[in-house]
Amino acid sequence: MSFGRLKRHFPWITLVVLVLIVGTVHPSFLRPQNLIELAGDIVPLFIMALGMTLVIYIGGIDLSAQSVANMTTVLATISLPMFGVFSGLLVILAGLVFGALSGFVTTRLKVPSFIATLAVGGLALSVGQYASSQRALYMDAGERDHAFGWMVGSGWSGVPHELILALVLVVLAWFLQNRTTTGRALKAIGAGEPAAVASGLKVERYKILAFAFSGMLAAIAGLLFSVKLSGGSPTLAEGFLLPAIVAVLVGGTPLTGGVGGVLNTLVGVLIVAVVRASMLYFGVPATSQQIVFGIVLIAAIALTIDRSKMRIVK
Amino acid sequence: MFELQKVEKKFPGVHALKGIDFTIKRGEIVGLVGENGAGKSTLMKVIYGAYQHDGGQVLVDGRAVRFHNPRQAMDMGVGMVFQEQSLIPNLTVMENIFLGFEQQFVRLGVVNWRKMATAARQQLDKVKLSIDPAMVTSKLSFAQRQLVELAKVLTLEERVQGDLVILLDEPTSVLAKEEIELLFSLVRDLRNRASFIFVSHRLDEVIELSDRIYVMKDGSVVDVVDGKDADVASIQHKMVGRNISKEYYREEKQKPFDAAKPLLEVHGISLAGRYKDISLKLHAGEVLCLVGVEGSGREAILRTIFGLQKPHLGHVTLKGRRVETFSAAHGVECGVGYVPRERKVEGMVGGMTVYENMTLSQMRNYSNAGVLEIGREKELARDWIKRLSIKASSENVDCANLSGGNQQKVVLAKWRSGGSDIILLDHPTRGLDIGAKEDVYDMVRDMCGAGVGIILVADTLEEAIGLSHTIAVIRDGEIRKWYDCPPGGKPSLYDLIHYMT
Numbered sequence: 025m026s027f028g029r030l031k032r033h034f035p036w037i038t039l040v041v042l043v044l045i046v047g048t049v050h051p052s053f054l055r056p057q058n059l060i061e062l063a064g065d066i067v068p069l070f071i072m073a074l075g076m077t078l079v080i081y082i083g084g085i086d087l088s089a090q091s092v093a094n095m096t097t098v099l100a101t102i103s104l105p106m107f108g109v110f111s112g113l114l115v116i117l118a119g120l121v122f123g124a125l126s127g128f129v130t131t132r133l134k135v136p137s138f139i140a141t142l143a144v145g146g147l148a149l150s151v152g153q154y155a156s157s158q159r160a161l162y163m164d165a166g167e168r169d170h171a172f173g174w175m176v177g178s179g180w181s182g183v184p185h186e187l188i189l190a191l192v193l194v195v196l197a198w199f200l201q202n203r204t205t206t207g208r209a210l211k212a213i214g215a216g217e218p219a220a221v222a223s224g225l226k227v228e229r230y231k232i233l234a235f236a237f238s239g240m241l242a243a244i245a246g247l248l249f250s251v252k253l254s255g256g257s258p259t260l261a262e263g264f265l266l267p268a269i270v271a272v273l274v275g276g277t278p279l280t281g282g283v284g285g286v287l288n289t290l291v292g293v294l295i296v297a298v299v300r301a302s303m304l305y306f307g308v309p310a311t312s313q314q315i316v317f318g319i320v321l322i323a324a325i326a327l328t329i330d331r332s333k334m335r336i337v338k
Numbered sequence: 339m340f341e342l343q344k345v346e347k348k349f350p351g352v353h354a355l356k357g358i359d360f361t362i363k364r365g366e367i368v369g370l371v372g373e374n375g376a377g378k379s380t381l382m383k384v385i386y387g388a389y390q391h392d393g394g395q396v397l398v399d400g401r402a403v404r405f406h407n408p409r410q411a412m413d414m415g416v417g418m419v420f421q422e423q424s425l426i427p428n429l430t431v432m433e434n435i436f437l438g439f440e441q442q443f444v445r446l447g448v449v450n451w452r453k454m455a456t457a458a459r460q461q462l463d464k465v466k467l468s469i470d471p472a473m474v475t476s477k478l479s480f481a482q483r484q485l486v487e488l489a490k491v492l493t494l495e496e497r498v499q500g501d502l503v504i505l506l507d508e509p510t511s512v513l514a515k516e517e518i519e520l521l522f523s524l525v526r527d528l529r530n531r532a533s534f535i536f537v538s539h540r541l542d543e544v545i546e547l548s549d550r551i552y553v554m555k556d557g558s559v560v561d562v563v564d565g566k567d568a569d570v571a572s573i574q575h576k577m578v579g580r581n582i583s584k585e586y587y588r589e590e591k592q593k594p595f596d597a598a599k600p601l602l603e604v605h606g607i608s609l610a611g612r613y614k615d616i617s618l619k620l621h622a623g624e625v626l627c628l629v630g631v632e633g634s635g636r637e638a639i640l641r642t643i644f645g646l647q648k649p650h651l652g653h654v655t656l657k658g659r660r661v662e663t664f665s666a667a668h669g670v671e672c673g674v675g676y677v678p679r680e681r682k683v684e685g686m687v688g689g690m691t692v693y694e695n696m697t698l699s700q701m702r703n704y705s706n707a708g709v710l711e712i713g714r715e716k717e718l719a720r721d722w723i724k725r726l727s728i729k730a731s732s733e734n735v736d737c738a739n740l741s742g743g744n745q746q747k748v749v750l751a752k753w754r755s756g757g758s759d760i761i762l763l764d765h766p767t768r769g770l771d772i773g774a775k776e777d778v779y780d781m782v783r784d785m786c787g788a789g790v791g792i793i794l795v796a797d798t799l800e801e802a803i804g805l806s807h808t809i810a811v812i813r814d815g816e817i818r819k820w821y822d823c824p825p826g827g828k829p830s831l832y833d834l835i836h837y838m839t
Contacts, residue, residue, distance in 0.1 A: 211687075211690065215688065221666055223752070225699075
C-alpha cells in the first residue's frame with residue numbers, strides 16, 4: 025500500500041494506538057464508565073469542531089467559533105428567564121447570523137476567511153461582554169432543567185444525553201455532506217473551486233451557507249456548554265478554538281479542503297479527548313496543555329496540507 | 339559561440355524538441371518562428387536554463403555545459419528578456435535591475451543606494467533610457483519597462499567574461515510602432531556587445547531584424563532561412579508544412595448548419611485590453627472557430643459568452659434573450675457549456691468521481707428537495723462512459739486518475755448530458771494523443787448533428803480549418819476577417835496566417 029493511500033487511514037490508526045498506549049500504562053482508563061464520561065465531556069468541543077469542519081472542507085477557516093460560543097453562553101443565560109426553551113432557538117439564530125456575516129465578508133467583500141472570521145469573532149466577543157457587563161452569570165437551576173434538562177444528564181440507559189445529541193448532529197451533518205446537493209457543492213468548492221464556478225454553481229452562496237452552519241453549530245456548542253455549567257460568561261468557552269481546529273485537522277480534513285469531512289472530525293475529536301485525558305494521567309499541568317495542542321496542530325497541518333494546492337504560503 | 343547539437347526534450351506524452359541543431363555567432367541576430375506549440379518556448383527555456391535538455395548537447399564556446407537554473411545560464415552570459423514582464427512593479431528601477439545581485443553594493447550589511455543608482459544609470463544609458471533609477475517601476479510605460487528589462491539583462495556584460503546571448507521573447511507585442519523602431523535600432527547598436535535571439539509572431543519584424551531565421555514545426559527545425567532572402571509567405575508555408583487529410587477532421591460529416599436558428603448573438607462587445615467591438619452569430623449545428631495567435635483575445639471572448647467576464651460595452655443575446663447578469667450560473671442555465679483550456683483547473687474537479695463530475699453542473703436534475711439521487715447519477719455516468727467509450731474502470735473512480743483524453747470526455751459528457759446546446763471549446767484537444775483527438779472530433783460532429791452550436795478555439799490551424807463552418811480571424815482583439823468553410827471550399831493555412839500576424 026502506498027504512502028498516499030495509507031495517509032487516509034492515519035487518523036483512526038492514531039486513535040487506536042493512543043488508546044492502547046494510555047490503556048496499557050493506566051488500565052483504569054479503559055473502564056467503560058471512564059470512556060463514556062470522557063466522550064460526554066468532549067461533546068461541546070465536538071459540536072464546534074463539526075461546524076469548523078464544514079468551513080475547512082471548503083478551504084476556509086472559522087476563527088470566530090469560540091467567540092460565538094462565548095457570546096452564546098451569555099445570551100442563553102440572559103434570555104432563559106424570558107423565553108425558556110425558545111432562548112435556545114434565539115441563540116442558535118444569533119450564531120447563524122454571525123456565521124453568515126463572516127461568509128458575506130469573505131465572499132462578497134473578498135476578505136480572506138481567517139481575517140474575516142477573526143473580525144466577526146471580535147464583534148461576537150464584544151456583544152458577549154456588553155450583554156454580560158463582563159460578569160459571570162448564572163442560570164436558575166429550575167428554569168434550566170425545565171427548558172434544557174433534556175440536553176444533559178443521563179437517562180435509564182446510562183448514556184449521557186449529550187452523546188445522543190452529538191450523535192444526532194453528526195448524522196445530520198454526515199447526511200448534509202454526503203447526500204445533499206449542498207454537500208456535493210461544498211466538496212467541489214473545496215477540491216476545485218475554479219471548476220465549481222465554471223460548472224455554474226453559485227459558489228458564493230454555498231460558501232456563505234458553510235459559514236452560517238459553522239456559526240450555528242458554534243452556538244449550539246455554546247448553549248450546551250452553558251447548560252452544563254449552568255451559567256454564562258464572555259470567557260466561558262476560552263480554550264476551545266485551538267483544540268477544535270486540531271480535531272478537524274488531525275481527523276484528516278486538510279486546511280486546503282476537499283477531502284475528509286464530518287466522520288473524520290469525529291475521530292479527530294476523540295484523539296483530542298484521549299490526548300487531553302492522557303495529559304491528566306501523565307501529570308501534565310493544565311496550563312501546559314495548549315502547548316501540546318499547538319505542537320499537534322502544527323504537525324497536523326504540515327502533514328495533511330495539499331502542497332500542490334498551496335504552493336506559496338504567506 | 340553558442341550552439342545546440344541534437345538537443346532533445348520530452349515531457350510525459352509530448353516529444354517537445356526533436357534533435358534541434360542551433361548555432362548563433364558573435365554579434366548575430368537570429369530569428370525563431372513557429373506556430374503555437376511548435377516548440378519555440380521549450381527551446382528558449384532550454385537555452386536560458388529553465389528546462390534541462392534530455393539529449394544532445396549545449397555548447398558555449400565549444401565546451402559542453404548544462405544549466406541547472408537560469409542563474410547558471412546568466413553566469414555563462416545567457417540572459418532572457420521576458421515577454422510577460424518580469425520586473426517587480428513596486429520596486430524601484432535600480433532595485434529591479436540589480437535584483438539578486440545587490441551584494442556588490444553592500445558594505446557592512448548596508449546597501450549603498452547612491453552607488454547602485456550610479457551603476458543603474460550606466461545600464462540605462464546602454465538602452466538610451468534617461469529616467470531616474472530611483473523611480474518606482476510601476477510608473478513606467480510598457481515600452482520603458484521593456485527597455486529596463488533589456489538593461490537588466492545587459493548587466494551581464496560587466497559580470498560575465500566572454501560574449502552574451504540575449505533572448506527577446508515577443509518584445510514588440512506591447513509596443514507602438516515608433517517604439518518598435520527604437521528597440522530595433524538599439525538591438526542593432528548592441529550587436530558589438532551581444533548576440534540576440536528574437537522570437538516573435540510578427541514575421542515581417544523578424545525578417546526585418548534577423549540575419550538568419552530558424553523555422554520550427556512540431557518540435558523540429560524545418561528550415562533555416564537567410565534574413566536577406568526571406569519573405570513572409572514562404573516562411574508561413576514552412577511553418578505550417580504538411581498536408582492534412584480531410585478524413586482526420588471528419589469533413590465528410592460536416593453538414594450545413596441551420597441558418598434560420600440563431601442560438602447566440604454577440605453585438606459589439608468590448609473589454610478593455612482584451613477584445614474590441616466583437617460581433618458574431620452562432621447557429622444550431624454550426625462550428626464557429628476563432629483563430630488568432632496566443633493573446634489575441636479569443637479566450638476572453640469565450641469567457642464573456644459563458645458569463646465569467648462582463649464586457650464593458652455591447653451585449654450578448656442567448657436564444658433571443660439579452661443577457662443582463664454575467665455569471666457562469668446564468669450561462670449554464672441558458673444552456674451554455676464551457677470546456678476550458680485548463681482542464682484540470684476549471685474543467686473537472688480532481689478528487690471527485692466521474693459521476694460527481696458529470697452531474698456537477700446539473701445537480702438540480704439529479705436531486706429531490708436538495709437530496710441527491712445518487713443511484714440515478716451513477717446510471718447516467720455508466721451510460722455516458724459507454725456512449726463515449728471513456729476508459730474508466732467504473733463511475734466511482736477519481737477523475738484525477740483518468741488520462742487527459744478521458745477527462746476531456748467526462749467534461750464534454752457533463753455538458754451534453756445536461757442538455758447544453760451552446761458549447762464553447764477552448765483548446766479541446768490540447769495535450770491529447772491522436773486517438774483521443776479523433777474522438778473529440780467525432781463528438782464535435784455528433785453534437786452539430788444534434789443541433790448544438792459550437793464556438794471553438796482550436797489547438798492548431800489545421801484543426802480550426804478542418805472542423806469549422808465559419809472562421810473569424812482575430813488579431814489584437816479585433817475580428818480582421820471572416821471565412822466560410824464549406825467542405826471543399828475551405829481557406830488555406832496561409833490565408834489565415836496572413837490575417838493573424
